[in-house]
Amino acid sequence: MSREWPLWEVFIRSQHGLAHKHVGSLHAPDAEMAINNARDVYTRRNEGVGIWVVRAQDIVSSSPGDKEALFEPANNKVYRHPTFFPMPDGVKNL
DSSP, X not given: OOOOOOEEEEEEEETTOSSEEXXXXXXXXXXXXXXXXXXXXXXXXXOEEEEEEEEGGGOOOOOGGGHHHHHHHHHTOGGGSGGGSOOOTTOOOO
16 A cells, blocks of 8 residues: 655745745655755755745645635724824834
8 A cells, every 4th residue: 555645835944034935845754854855855055044844734724715804804994004103204214
């Protein structure tokens, strides 16, 4: 009986970035092997300083069809928008 290894999503933090970015996916039997394989596949030119791997089956996301229900209530809260607050005259760039 052949069993396929789980799928892992790979996120790399670049040397010049603060956030990890999704770069691809790979199959591996466990997290340690997934990190080692991600290093070999996605950081060949020494561009990464951090690697995250997450089992694809553990990722939960919203559906584009849920956009209105999820994000529409925020549009009614104008105080969350930066233009709601007055800017002092002395502030040039924010």
